[in-house]
Amino acid sequence: xxxxxxxxxxxxxxxxxxxxxxxxxxxxxxxxxxxxxxxxxxxxxxxxxxxxxxxxxxxxxxxxxxxxxxxxxxxxxxxxxxxxxxxxxxxxxxxxxxxxxxxxxxxxxxxxxxxxxxxxxxxxxxxxxxxxxxxxxxxxxxxxxxxxxxxxxxxxxxxxxxxxxxxxxxxxxxxxxxxxxxxx
Amino acid sequence: xxxxxxxxxxxxxxxxxxxxxxxxxxxxxxxxxxxxxxxxxxxxxxxxxxxxxxxxxxxxxxxxxxxxxxxxxxxxxxxxxxxxxxxxxxxxxxxxxxxxxxxxxxxxxxxxxxxxxxxxxxxxxxxxxxxxxxxxxxx
Numbered sequence: 001x002x003x004x005x006x007x008x009x010x011x012x013x014x015x016x017x018x019x020x021x022x023x024x025x026x027x028x029x030x031x032x033x034x035x036x037x038x039x040x041x042x043x044x045x046x047x048x049x050x051x052x053x054x055x056x057x058x059x060x061x062x063x064x065x066x067x068x069x070x071x072x073x074x075x076x077x078x079x080x081x082x083x084x085x086x087x088x089x090x091x092x093x094x095x096x097x098x099x100x101x102x103x104x105x106x107x108x109x110x111x112x113x114x115x116x117x118x119x120x121x122x123x124x125x126x127x128x129x130x131x132x133x134x135x136x137x138x139x140x141x142x143x144x145x146x147x148x149x150x151x152x153x154x155x156x157x158x159x160x161x162x163x164x165x166x167x168x169x170x171x172x173x174x175x176x177x178x179x180x181x182x183x184x
Numbered sequence: 185x186x187x188x189x190x191x192x193x194x195x196x197x198x199x200x201x202x203x204x205x206x207x208x209x210x211x212x213x214x215x216x217x218x219x220x221x222x223x224x225x226x227x228x229x230x231x232x233x234x235x236x237x238x239x240x241x242x243x244x245x246x247x248x249x250x251x252x253x254x255x256x257x258x259x260x261x262x263x264x265x266x267x268x269x270x271x272x273x274x275x276x277x278x279x280x281x282x283x284x285x286x287x288x289x290x291x292x293x294x295x296x297x298x299x300x301x302x303x304x305x306x307x308x309x310x311x312x313x314x315x316x317x318x319x320x321x322x323x
Contacts, residue, residue: 046263066305073211090306
């Protein structure tokens, strides 16, 4: 009986540790698109990192601005030097909480829609944003996807008149993360 | 007088095509660039770990040649990321392979010793290099 009790305690212990698990990725993808009638611009970053705390619903992202890759060399240069000032502000982060964490069952296959509210830090400016995201759990693999829009003007990014026609007022941002359990 | 116009038009055409060329210019193959600094992945990581600010001033946008042991390699539809050993269990030096080198990257395995040239973008958890070319591979 004692043994049974002990194994019961051990098992619940295991379950609890499982529930507290954190998930992370270092190879998350973030891309953005600016679409205007004059020109479409896109850039991709394959090294975004993210940590998800399954217990609290806290979720964090970080990436290096300079790791955004454009097709055209000059665009990447302008993006870094004139708009994002990436020598001064090399990183961008987002720290938030999944609002409806109870709906997200990471141990059950399925597609879950969530809202994430938090602080975006970019170009030295902090701003609270709320974005929708979708988590897909399949055979133990957790994928998180999100698509939202941001305005450069919210982050004190000035677009000079000459190129204003070429850069959209609102930039679409896409994030795509495949999480792995964080081993301790 | 008529000739002047021809010259002016030719000049304008010339200027605009130069402009167009620079505007649409793609990146140079990193393979053809001379490395500004050379070290092992262990050295680069520990230097960054000691003083990130100073390293950013020194290395951002510079071409670094880094040699080290391949810790992990992540391949998917759009990108290949080779992570070199940093001496730290959780971190590394991550190299995002340029399109021109995707072919040769197919033969890279974990544990290989490799020399990679890429452009430094800073440190997140890893030190991240982009547009990387593989200069030497010993598997």
